[in-house]
Amino acid sequence: MTLNEKIRHTLMISLFSSMAVIFFIVESAIPNPFPWLRLGLANSIIILTFVFYGLKDALLVSFLKATAGSLVIGTFLGPSFWLSLAGGLASALIMGIAYKFFSTIFSLLGISIIGAYTHSFTQIFLVFLFLINRKEIFYLLPIILLCSLIAGFINGLLATFLVDHLKKYSEF
Secondary structure, rough: HHHHHHHHHHHHHHHHHHHHHHHHHHHHHHHOOOOOOOOOHHHHHHHHHHHHOHHHHHHHHHHHHHHHHHHHOOOOOHHHHHHHHHHHHHHHHHHHHHHHHHHHOOHHHHHHHHHHHHHHHHHHHHHHHHHOOOOOHHHHHHHHHHHHHHHHHHHHHHHHHHHHHHHHHHHO
């Protein structure tokens, strides 16, 4: 990789990370009926990252989103930070693997839904394990999974649009 390619790569990962952090911060400021209910628009940026730069960079963007975003909103090292970080990294990992090995079977829409489900399962498992050690927490799963389906669908549509647009009008 030439120096110019390294600089371009670093700039693009920085741009994607910044966009993910902005989405994270803006979403945290929007009132929600449930504290765990977020659309997760930053996940569309994670999808862009693994499509154009691979899993390693997608994991980096996911880590930076959770870390920088939580520093800005004041939740760094609190329970919501750890849930966000774990859910985001697990989701990015599974989406990246699904994209690499199953992109002929799943579209970005399907991969996004898989990621949303992974994020939700990871978080509810961790809540059970560390915060609310009662099996009744899993009664929320049908509601959480329905919300994940909707969020994954919206993020998948957005990611598909962005990937198609960027491939058409840029040098990716």
